[in-house]
Amino acid sequence: MGGTKALPRLQLEMDVYGLLNISIVVGCRPLIASSEFDPGPLSGSQHLSSLVRSCVDDRGPSTKKSVASAMSPTLMATHAEIRELLDVQEAKLKYASSAAKEVESLFRWSHLRWMAARTRLFEHWRDLVDATIDGSTNNHLDLALCQATMLFERCIFEDMHSLEMRFQLTRLTYAMVVASLQGIKPEFDITQAATDTRKYDLLWIYSVGAWVEDSFSAALSPSDTMQYAFFANQFTKLAAQLSFVSIGTMAPPLCENYLYIPKHQDKPLQRLLGINRQKPLSFRVQPLERKVS
Incomplete structure (x- = not known):
């Protein structure tokens, strides 16, 4: 009947949050795949991207110096998603009192994107736990x-x-x-x-x-x-x-x-x-x- 994409937006947000928390408390794999509700990266929306950039562009150019790390590519990708959400947090704080439609869209986007990142993180954790339990690594x-x-x-x-x-x-x-x-x-x-x-x-x-x-x-x-x-x-x-x-x-x-x-x-x-x-x-x-x- 259309799956999760057919649900009203507010119901989808509440259902995803509830189902993911059940998985976390029980320790099982997420009960819903992130692909079912992930709104995608911020770069997919020019208006939202510009709204966030206005809050973080003053940091200046990146001078990243890499250090040795055993972090997996999967976890690195999740870190990148969380960094994006941290930038969005700054924009949400700045525009919290605004009634602009694009600000509301940013809040709605950030909730589902956070849930999607958390779902992928928890999936990765279960993969690691399962590998540890079976003694393969x-x-x-x-x-x-x-x-x-x-x-x-x-x-x-x-x-x-x-x-x-x-x-x-x-x-x-x-x-x-x-x-x-x-x-x-x-x-x-x-x-x-x-x-x-x-x-x-x-x-x-x-x-x-x-x-x-x-x-x-x-x-x-x-x-x-x-x-x-x-x-x-x-x-x-x-x-x-x-x-x-x-x-x-x-x-x-x-x-x-x-x-x-x-x-x-x-x-x-x-x-x-x-x-x-x-x-x-x-x-x-x-x-x-x-x-x-």
Whole structure:
């Protein structure tokens, strides 16, 4: 009868959000394919593209300097989609009070595009989990990179704007990242990080986790937040080994090669870099456990 494309736009948006969240909570593959509702990249709409460019063009020319990374092409593509959505977030904030039709279109586009990116990310995660379960490969670093991306996008697009159930699913993802890191082979030795090609992948994962831990502190009780310091510990140790003392020198490679939002992440991470010159954190993490079916 026409499938999802025949549904009224509002019903489609609600159905997609609900079905995807069911998949995430249960841990199964998405119940609806992203191709059924993905509105496509922003470049497909000249009007929407120009609206967003007006908010981000003042960043100046890109000076990207690539760093060694084990990130898969699939995850790189998802990162590119999320970066586009982060640009759109800036435009949505700027034009939030506007009643212009193109602004409404931008909001509607961004919701479905976000759901499509999340669906593809979750599909990729299931592929990695299935490969791990059948023992065909040791891909714990791939898993950690994927899960850190899941952690990042849920925190920035959902938890920071939600008044209820904040960080419930984020804490589950947090625990999965910790578990994946503990399974990396060969083990990542922070004391030998300078010569390890995985160092920037781990630095980014630790930076995401440390930022999320800092976000927890504003939403969880003190007794809850005390158990979340695993990433802050790892971040401060690795940053010290790589001789980073300022976020000004650390942020560019993270921003240019991974996912990073200076206005949200600079302050808490700079605070941790300052701890390097004092004393290391001593908390121990006791992450939540989640069985993957």
